[in-house]
Amino acid sequence: MKIGIIGLGSMSSAIAKGLIAHGGIAPENITASARNRARLESKCSELGIKAGTSAEAAESSDIVIIGVIPGQVEAVAREIGHLLPDKITVSIAYGVSHERYMEILPEGCNVICTVPNTPVEVGKGVFVCSNDHSLTKEQFDVFKDVFGRISLVELLSPELLDLGGIVAGSTPAFMDMVIEALSDAAVLHGMPRDTSYRLVEKMMEGTAAYAMESGTHPAALKDGVCSPGGATIKGVASLEESGMRGAFIKAIAAIMK
Numbered sequence: 155m156k157i158g159i160i161g162l163g164s165m166s167s168a169i170a171k172g173l174i175a176h177g178g179i180a181p182e183n184i185t186a187s188a189r190n191r192a193r194l195e196s197k198c199s200e201l202g203i204k205a206g207t208s209a210e211a212a213e214s215s216d217i218v219i220i221g222v223i224p225g226q227v228e229a230v231a232r233e234i235g236h237l238l239p240d241k242i243t244v245s246i247a248y249g250v251s252h253e254r255y256m257e258i259l260p261e262g263c264n265v266i267c268t269v270p271n272t273p274v275e276v277g278k279g280v281f282v283c284s285n286d287h288s289l290t291k292e293q294f295d296v297f298k299d300v301f302g303r304i305s306l307v308e309l310l311s312p313e314l315l316d317l318g319g320i321v322a323g324s325t326p327a328f329m330d331m332v333i334e335a336l337s338d339a340a341v342l343h344g345m346p347r348d349t350s351y352r353l354v355e356k357m358m359e360g361t362a363a364y365a366m367e368s369g370t371h372p373a374a375l376k377d378g379v380c381s382p383g384g385a386t387i388k389g390v391a392s393l394e395e396s397g398m399r400g401a402f403i404k405a406i407a408a409i410m411k
């Protein structure tokens with residue numbers, strides 16, 4: 155499987171790292187492009203992947219990732235659109251719809267619009283994908299097989315794609331803040347900083363894994379560790395008093411404005 159990356163920025167570098175470390179893709183099977191050649195070559199040599207022009211990246215690949223910022227998508231479509239028919243084109247450009255791709259690309263292109271999140275780099279990401287894609291069944295199976303190695307691949311209706319991107323894509327920053335805040339609390343009470351980060355990060359990973367693997371409702375998991383009159387319910391009550399749920403709901407609403 156050969157992969158072309160048009161626009162090796164922060165997000166597509168995270169995807170490349172994930173595919174190499176966790177997706178079984180050999181670095182020499184990835185070719186990437188960018189506008190600044192010197193910066194591209196330095197990034198590519200760090201990753202062990204090939205640097206090329208956008209045309210070379212598209213032409214030599216089975217899967218082409220459009221990783222440029224949304225404002226550059228039309229320029230990219232003009233430059234390499236003719237090379238895309240019959241390939242699996244994966245857009246990560248936030249807000250550029252499948253409908254728009256069908257307007258700016260030549261006939262015969264097969265495109266899926268997605269919003270990935272940064273944990274793809276460690277093979278534990280999310281790719282929310284618009285279900286109005288034009289991949290054939292075989293192409294979608296290939297897409298799901300490759301990107302499913304580094305993420306949960308979740309199909310959503312086009313109206314929910316941006317919201318899905320926010321819920322899975324912006325919230326890692328919120329969770330980093332939660333990790334930092336809990337670590338601050340532990341340090342305040344005398345724990346060394348590095349110990350606190352180790353404990354909190356593993357707790358976050360384990361809590362999510364426990365919820366996913368057990369399929370238990372998160373409220374039931376919370377109830378399970380709150381004994382009557384015990385320490386944990388006091389912390390839960392304090393968080394409710396501080397408006398924790400409302401703060402997250404407001405944060406998502408603020409992004410959607």
Ligand SMILES: NC(=O)c1ccc[n+]([C@@H]2O[C@H](COP(=O)([O-])OP(=O)(O)OC[C@H]3O[C@@H](n4cnc5c(N)ncnc54)[C@H](OP(=O)(O)O)[C@@H]3O)[C@@H](O)[C@H]2O)c1
Nearest residue numbers: 161162163164165188189190221222223224226246247248
């Ligand atoms: N960052 C995230 O967490 C995230 C999450 C989900 C989706 N996305 C989406 O991912 C895309 C990239 O975001 P980013 O944060 O990775 O941006 P970024 O770091 O600025 O990367 C953009 C890359 O595209 C290259 N580029 C720009 N115009 C080009 C052109 N005409 N031809 C070839 N390469 C070109 C840039 O190269 P030069 O630097 O040489 O100009 C740069 O390497 C965006 O569409 C964004 O919506 C990002």
